[in-house]
Amino acid sequence: MSDGIFTLDAEIRNDLGKGASRRLRHAGKVPAVLYGAGQKAVSLTLTHNKVFQAQEFEAFYSHVLTLNIAGESVEVLVKDMQRHAFRQIVNHIDFLRVDAKKPVTTNVPLHFINEKECEAIKFQGGHAEHNMADVEISCLPADLPEFIEVDLTNVELGQTLHLTDLVMPKGVTLVELNKGESHDLAVVSVKTAKGPKADDAVEEEAPEA
Numbered sequence: 001m002s003d004g005i006f007t008l009d010a011e012i013r014n015d016l017g018k019g020a021s022r023r024l025r026h027a028g029k030v031p032a033v034l035y036g037a038g039q040k041a042v043s044l045t046l047t048h049n050k051v052f053q054a055q056e057f058e059a060f061y062s063h064v065l066t067l068n069i070a071g072e073s074v075e076v077l078v079k080d081m082q083r084h085a086f087r088q089i090v091n092h093i094d095f096l097r098v099d100a101k102k103p104v105t106t107n108v109p110l111h112f113i114n115e116k117e118c119e120a121i122k123f124q125g126g127h128a129e130h131n132m133a134d135v136e137i138s139c140l141p142a143d144l145p146e147f148i149e150v151d152l153t154n155v156e157l158g159q160t161l162h163l164t165d166l167v168m169p170k171g172v173t174l175v176e177l178n179k180g181e182s183h184d185l186a187v188v189s190v191k192t193a194k195g196p197k198a199d200d201a202v203e204e205e206a207p208e209a
Contacts, residue, residue: 005054007066010034010044021092030090034067034076037097044069044095051090055081059146062108064098075141077106098141105175107134111147112188120157126190128152135163136175143171150188160189 010032013024021031028048035041044067054060060078067074080094098104110133120126135148148166155161162184163174176183 005057005060006063007068008046008050008054010046010067010069012070013043013045016043025089025091030093032093032095034069034074034095034097037099039097042069046093048090051093052088055090058109062106062144062146064141064144065095067095075100077104079106100141102140103138104141104144105136105138106144107136108145109134109147110150110187112150112152114151114153118152118155118190120155120159120190121152124157125193126157127193128155129189129191131186131188135166137168137172138175138178139169139172143169145169145172152188152190155188155190157190157192161187163187 013020013031015023024031024045025048029045030048030051032044032046033041034044061081062077065076065078067076075098076095077098078093079096080092081090082092083089084091096104110130112128112130115121115128118126118128121128137145137148139145148168150161150166152161163177164184166174166187168174176185
């Protein structure tokens with residue numbers, strides 16, 4: 001992926017309110033707000049086509065982005081994005097300033113890998129039941145991963161992987177686990193498939209009389 005996806009040009013806007021936002025959208029612009037790091041919030045506009053192209057990449061939501069604002073480069077994270085209910089339009093974005101020396105807290109997606117190589121799924125009629133699609137992490141901006149891998153290769157039938165089973169990159173911690181042992185939530189389980197297919201698999205494996 002090109003690094004250009006993570007760099008967007010933005011302009012400061014002074015025309016605020018719902019009416020102004022509607023006019024911006026009709027002109028192919030996206031209204032946005034930049035806040036955080038103890039600084040005053042700034043209202044911005046960005047080009048919709050550039051934003052829409054960038055937001056199609058999964059990493060856009062967990063990667064440190066660069067906003068070029070009036071000749072200044074500002075590192076940010078996407079904290080919230082509002083989309084149109086049924087049209088392919090980004091209505092609004094909230095950006096959070098990033099301080100390279102201070103940890104950031106954000107959600108990153110989980111990538112479940114080697115599901116097809118899991119013997120419990122491949123040979124024993126099991127299926128993977130995902131309990132979560134992303135996790136909240138804390139780390140310095142430089143250590144921010146685009147995703148966390150969950151390896152299903154050796155997961156057995158009936159086994160559940162929890163947050164403590166995840167292999168985290170160096171410098172990255174799970175926010176939920178900082179709340180105590182009772183927050184070691186289930187991430188994915190391999191369970192016996194139910195229904196006719198599971199019954200057929202049992203019949204096929206049964207030895208002839």
